[in-house]
Structures are given as structure tokens and as C-alpha cells.
Amino acid sequence: MSAAREPIGVIGTGYVGLVTAAGFAELGSDVVCVDIDAEKVARLNRGEIPIYEPGLAELVAKNRERLTFTTDIAPALERARLLFVAVGTPPTYSGDADLSAVNAVVGAMPASDRHALVMKSTVPVGTGANTKRLFAEQGKSGFRYVSCPEFLKEGTAVADFLAPDRVVVGDDGDWAGDAVVDLYRPLLVPDEGGNGPGQLVRTDIASAEMVKLASNAFLATKISFINEIANVCEETGADVVEVARGMGLDERIGPKFLNAGIGFGGSCFPKDVTALKQLAGNSGYHFQLLNSVIEVNELQKRRVIGKLEKHLGGLVGKRIALLGLAFKPNTDDMREASSLVLAARLQAAGADVVAHDPISGEVAKPMLRGVELAPDALSAAHGADAVVLVTEWQEFRDLDLADLRAAMRGDVLIDGRNALDGEAAVAAGLRYEGIGRTARSAAPAAAGV
Template sequence: MASVTVVGTGYVGLVTGVCLSKSGHTVTCVDIDPKKVDLLRSGRSPIFEPGVEDLLAEGIAAGTLRFETPANGWRDLVGDVTFVAVGTPMAPNGSADLSAVRAAVSSLAREADRPFVLVMKSTVPPGTGAALTERYLRHAATPIAYVSNPEFLREGHAVDDWFHTDRIVLGSDDAAALETMRALYADIEAPVLATDVTSAETIKYASNAFLSTKISFINEIANLCDCIGADIDAVARGLGLDARIGAQFLKAGIGYGGSCFPKDTRALDFISTLNGYQFTLLKSVIEVNNRQRLLPVVHLTRAMRDMHDRSIAVLGLSFKPDTDDVRESPALDIVPLLVEEGADVRAYDPIAAPVLLPSGARRTETVWEALDGASAAVVVTEWREFMDLDWARARELMRDPAVVFDGRNCLDSARVSAAGLTYMAVGRPGAHRGA
């Protein structure tokens, strides 16, 4: 078993740490935020991710998992395998902000006093590994092997994805480092693809860009269905039964969000432009996704003509269910747009992280508080709570015209309509009007 260090305890870093600890490795997770480190030492997770807190408690109890800050330097924190899993947020120009990556790698290269394998788990643009090696690692006092090991974790399913992944991608020109990584993942049954560093980095971006393209494509077909009267659910089923296409990511709605797809598609577009290539398809994917977020406002404006002084319930703030992550959530665009139209917005989410809402919008403690007196409800996140909601009770609380816009096509339209509500969705034929 290896001695492992994970730099960064965000979604990727913390999942990496607790899962490697579960596999029996001795893991040290490092973060510059002492409050977060104290929280983790107490066995509490700073993020909501199913299974993480259980593995956290298990690792601490077994003595295979500890948490530290680099307050006294990195020398005693470097493991045989050291993962960099810090954030690479989107810069204003669409590129990936690599300042945290560079800071971590430069510190490790400068202070390490023994050889180790540096594994890049953060999502970095193609060419980053080569640049980091040339700038920092080649001149380090001790040999450092570099491996690109992109993650393919879905928030809300990250622990299961770790242990049951479709593939493990390892990019390196160091044969010994690749063998070290194969041994590290020996308990995971999945194909291992060994490539050069830049190809591994590109696989991550290409994967997210392709999935984003599937989402935007089915949303374009859904918009066409609205025009011609076809049913997007039937169309998507027909597409998905083709083994060459597959059924995943063919759910029409108001578009993708989160920490990966929006950031990575824009970063890949930026990289393409920087290298003299116009990635026209990807630009269209981004444009379609941005436009989908307007649909609730467009449909509600048509249904009510004037939203001034009307209450609108927004159901869901996280970008997807089973996570508290609100990064790039469609709700963060939809709520301000509704407020600009004059609506009084009340937003509800069972666990989403705190968000700054504009004046004219507030967050409620329950779904019923959000629906009370609302003229319309917009389902932004497909939480099970909304899918199982007592819509008859909702109708008693809501005011006319009592519209429900299903932004995720996740509700039983017949059940919503039978409750006396006007049901609207994306690409489903017509609006179902209640009695």
C-alpha cells in the first residue's frame, strides 16, 4: 500500500482522499483553509456528497486518513504519490485559471526532498503538464515523475463512480510512474488507458465536450418538437435505442450546469481559438445551453403576459439533484430574469449551498412556503421531493393561472394536470391544462 497525499479537499480532492483510504492506502489530505481542515478532522464533510461522510469517519477511525495544512511547509507532507486536486475555475475570458495549480506544483517541486509521483487530478488544459514539467519539475532538486490522471466523477454519484469507473486514464512518459499508478488502483476493475500527458488531458475535455454536445443536441430537437408537435420523450427513446448513440444524456430540459461542463466547454473553445482553430460546433453547444435557460421566462411570459407583482416559485437551486453544488446552476440565471420581469420570486431547495439572490427574491424553508400564493412554479432541479410532490395540495395553495413549468421534463404531466394545474415542459406536446 502506498503513502498518498492529496492537495485540495474540494469535491474531487475529498472524494479522492476518502476512496483511496477505503482502499487501504495511508492518505494525508492537505488544504490551505484551517477551518476546513478542523471540520474534516471532526469527521464532518464541508460538501454534500452521498457516501463521503461515511468513508471520512471510517478512514479517521482506521487511522488511514488525516488532514493537515501546509502551514509548516510541504516537506513532511509529500507522499509516495501526491495528487494535485485544487480548483481551476473559469477566468473572465473563458480560460482555466491555473494559479492554484501552479502554486501547488511550484511549492512541491521546491520543497520536496525525496522522489515522488506527482499526479494531476485537477482539470487542466492540454499542454499544461508539459509546461509544468518544464517550468517546475525539470529543475527540482529531487526527481519528480508527472502523471495526468483526469477524473470522471459525477456529483451525487462520485463515490460509486470512483470504484466502478468506465476507465482509468493515465498520461505519462515515465514507465515506473505508470506502474505505481496501476498498483494504486489495483482494487478497481476497469480498463486502464496509458497515453502521453497531453492526450490524457485532452480526453477529459473531449469527454465533457461530447456529453455537453449530446445535451444541447437533444435540447435543439426538443425545441423543434415544440414547433411541430412531436413528443421529445418518444424521440429521445427512439434515438437512445440505437446502440451507436445510447440513451444517456438525451434528457431534454433547460440545459447543463455545474462545475465541469460549462467551464470545460468554454476552456476548450478558448484553447482552440488560442491555437488558431475555430471550434464552430462547440460554440453552438455553448450558445444553445445559454439559450435554454431563457425558456422558463419565455413560456411564463406567454402564459401570464405580465409577471409584475406575481409570485413565482423556483424549485431547485443546485445544478442537479443529490448535490449542494450551485456552480453554474440554471437557477442563478432564471431567478434574476424573473425578478427583472417584475416577479416576486421565492426559491426553495432541500440542501443547496447558500446563494446570493437579487432583491425581489428570497429563499424559503419549505416547498409549500414557496408555492403559497404563487401564480407559477418553475422546476429547475429534478429533486425526488418535487417529482413526488402532492400537486393537488400545491393547487390549493397556488393562484391562477397556476402554471407549472417543468424545466427538467421530470414530472408526471398527467398527474400535475389532473390536479388542476397548467403543465408546460420542454418539447412535450402542447400545454396540459387542468380543470
């Protein structure tokens, strides 16, 4: 890519900010990354990546000469017109998004008619209008604002940035929006002047803000729906995997996000669903559907306890092994992870809990008091009365189930992601139960055999 591309600033170096910075550096832009966490900045300057994301460390190293990491906003303001904001907006106790970090960025900006904030953080609809109002009140009305929501999936974020399915730009039709589109141009479809797969959605600011919230709420709804179908399948003898396969072949539905399991987690879906529900409520509308999506998701995490009790009776003194802790594979993110709820419920029921995750063990450790962390899957399974697959890491899919059974004291395997071969589990001597599938176990031997 041409080194003459426009330089940019990125404020916040978490998942979104660091991937965005590395991605634009790969496209040829010089990027000044700003973060208030001095230790994180020091680590980045030493070449250490503070998060796990496949391909990110390699991308940062490859483009290191284009990346500057600092705690000072001044170099970003001096070198770049466009300042991408990627700070955290966690939920408050009320369910509203905490915009204190966003407002701090707004307050730190000087009066300028040559700069623009480009909002990557997920924010409520109306944040753009409020930011422009704050700029006006602070004598900074020349400062421009663009909404450009991110659609990066943890575990595939680098690929998602470099090959987006869409780029959404919400602006007031001025130079700032044009400049953002130009930055993304190489990733857009040929009709938009690029050579990539991304469709351009150029729209108003409020609509761009809503696209992100509505997208994640819909995907979360799809997950809760298939989990409800899975629960009905368990009562009727149907197999949710077959049901989802048949549903997914309908192009109006599609196969994605039809994998039944023990609920969604992570930094986006729970937060964004709650934020949209709260936004609707604050606007005078009761979003009843999203209430159900949230309730189904919370209950789904707890259904595993019922499955274990069905097979083991009481859980007091039972040793339960959890395979996987992160909310999904290929990330170390523990935010809203199902493992946290499951471990707490098991401990409350009197079980001894041991767990293994290939990546997130150290991140999870302070969140899992009293949970033993094992160095590998078979060590976690050693002496266990039951094993629960919580996160479908590839190494768990590849486990030799006979070895797993040999390591265990009991024989119960709960497949919380329908990722394992039930027939192979039964052949290995395990009592297998997935989500929305009939429980399976080896037939008892005939008398005299």
C-alpha cells in the same frame, strides 16, 4: 483491503480531492490531505464534511484513522511518493483555465527524484509539459508528473470512484505511472489484475489531458443537441421524451444525456467546454461547434421566461416559485446553476421570486439577493402564480400535485426537467408545460355543466 497499500498525499479537499482521499482510504491507503484553507481543515478534523455528497460523510467517518487533514505539505512529502493534485482551475475572464493554484503547488514542491505530482484537476492540454518545464527551470527535474483525470459525477461521486468505468493514466512510462496504476489496480477489470469494472487507458500525458476535456465537451454537446430537438418538437407537436426514447435505443447513440431541460450547469461542463474552445482558439483552430453548444445552453435557460409570459402575460408583480436551486439533484453545488440565471431574469422582468431546495439553500442564499427561500416545496408554492421545476430532486417528483395546486394562487406548472407526470398535473387542475412537449391543461367544462 490490505493496510500495506502505498500511502498518498492529496492536495485540495474540494469535491474531487475529498472523494479521492476517502476512496483511497477505503482501499487501504493512508492519506495525508493538504489544504490552504485552515477553517476547512479544522472542520474536517472535527468530523464535519464541508460539502454535500451522498455517502461521503459515512466513507470519511469509516476510514477516519487513515485520513490526516493538515495545512502543511511537509507530512505529505515525508509519508507519500504520490501527491494527487485536486485544486481549483476556474475559468478566467478570457475563458482560459486559471492555473494559479496548480502553479502554486508546483512551486511548493522541493527538488526530489522520489516524488510525483498526479494531476486530478482539470487542466488544458499542455499543462503537463509546462509543469515539467517549470520543474526543470526550478532545479526539480527529478520530480515526476502523471495525468490522471477524474470522472466523478456530483451526486454519485463515491460510487463513481469505487466502481469507475475507466481509469486514465497519462505518463512518461516511468515508475510514477506504474505506481498510480497499482493504486487503482483493485478497481480495474480482471484482465488488468483487479476485480472491478474499470478499463485502464494508459497513454501519454497530452492525450490523457484531452480525454477529460473532450469527454465533457461531447456530453455537453449531446445535451444541447437534444434541447434543440426539444425546441423543434414544441413547434411541430412532437414529444421530445418519445423522440429521445426512440433515439436512445440505437446503441450508437445510447439513452444517457438525452434528457431535454433548461440547460446544463455545474463545475465541469460549462468550464470545460469553454476551456476546450479557448484551447483550440489559442492553438489557431476555431471550434465552431462548441460556440453553438454554449449559445444553445445559455438561450435554453431563458426559454422558461417565454413560457411563463405566454401563460401569465407580463411578469410584473407575479409570484414565481422555483423548485430546486442546485445545478443537479443530490448535490449542493450552485456553480453555473440554471436557477441563478432564471431567478435574475425573473426579477429583471418584475416578478417576485421564491425558491426551495432540499440541500443547497444556505449555499445559494448569498447568490440570490432578493429571492425568498422557503422551508419546503408547498411553502414555496403558497400564493404563487406559477411554479417552475428547476432541479429534479426526488422529493419534487413525489409531490402530491393536488396539494401543490391547492397551495398556489395560479395554476401554471413549468416542468423544466420533464420529471413530472403531465397527465397527473392536468388532473390536479394545473396548466402543465414541459420542455419539448405539448402544453396541457384541463378541457373547459361544457356549457350548462
